[in-house]
Amino acid sequence: MTTVQWWCSARGIPWRWSWQAYPGVWLAVLALGATYARWSRPVANAASHAFTTSAARRAGGWIGVVLVWMALDWPGGPLGTGYLASVHAAQFLALAMVAPPLLLRGIDGDRIRALLDRNGVVAKIIVAVTTPLVAMLAFTIVMLSTHAPGVVDTLMRTQLGAFALDFAWFLSGLAFWWPVVIDVPLRERFGPPMRMLYLFAGTQAHLYLSMWLLLAEFPAYGIYELAPRVTGLSALEDQQVAGGLLLTLGGTYVLAVISVLFFRWFEEPQPEA
């Protein structure tokens, strides 16, 4: 009898290109989509609509939802969880680096302002965890700890562990990107130069991690080293691809975002003396 796999986990069985259902992933993506649909809809009776997001940004958020789905569901989900470190790295980039800012950009600013103005428990948590220093530290700690071999090899073997790891990436990604993308709560001292510095500093751990993966003498993760091979790459070569992806794609992506922030700042009308 086959038991239902709610979430992808490392199973150690030979990979087969036969589709498999992951109902837990579908539920999570449906919940994300429903939440996003609600929060991206403009407020009907907003006083000014000054913070209403554009249609393009809302559409970008839906791309974020699709990215999350693709990162977690078959085949990317099980491949990254139990077979290929390179796919695991791509999942990380999707869940923690690309999808969160896309989703946050699509959220209606008036809704967030209204939520934060109510100053409830949720608002207090959001304000606390999106404080730049807190968000940066949390993101770095999550990133490093969830890539430690002992943690990966332990968590990825169970559905709950793999879910926790994916969830930690996504949540820490949301917190990390919030101060860059969303202007509420207003942090006057956290202007474009600080945001650029924040992005640079907050992604330095990626550099070390990618170099470590690229230069390690042996495969770092037991689940990938001991998994039946899927491609012609050895476990070490696959790990080097993972490091290369983090370094090149991740690095280029962060540099591109910093460049956009810089040029926007550069083109902003300067206050008259």
Added chain:
Amino acid sequence: MTHSPRLSLGLAPSLIAALFALAGCGISAESGGRAYRGAMIAHAMPRPSFTLTDTHGRPFDFRAQTDDTVTLLFFGYLNCPDVCPVHLTNIATVMRGLPYDVTSKVRVVFVTTDPARDTPEKLQAWLANFDPSFIGLRGTPEQVTAIEKSVDVAPAVAAAPDSAGRYEVGHAAQVLAFTRDDSAHVVYPFGTRQADWAHDLPLLVKVK
């Protein structure tokens, strides 16, 4: 067993080092002052005497032709989807990185538990994919079972074929390491990592 790979770059900050060191607490075993990462055998097992046929069709006297070497003896089959290729890949990968004075004293002997499908040609080509120096041996199922029993390894069992005639063979997953003192003190179960082999092979070669 989990082990962190050795860093080739000394740039990683102490936080990373501390986190990743958490993974380096592997199981080790002591023998004669040496700490192995493989699993120690309670009573050393003598190098067995048997003769099978190699992939060139010649008789292979295991005891005589592996004398004075570290011999990694493994039972498996060519169509094995997981254990065999992973073990052989890891050993071959590590051997490529070890100095000649170590690798020249190591022999890897693979005894097929599926002689019906593992023809000499197929076995030779398959092993050469990992390392051309790996030795493939064939015998009758009865011969192989007798050898497995003589080295305290569970005999292989072939499953019933499916409708397409495919079948799997259940076999022991450990690699036995016979050292130059003609005994096996350590075995390497499935889960042995490349870092473990790289650690242990130079130590095994020193046993005399």
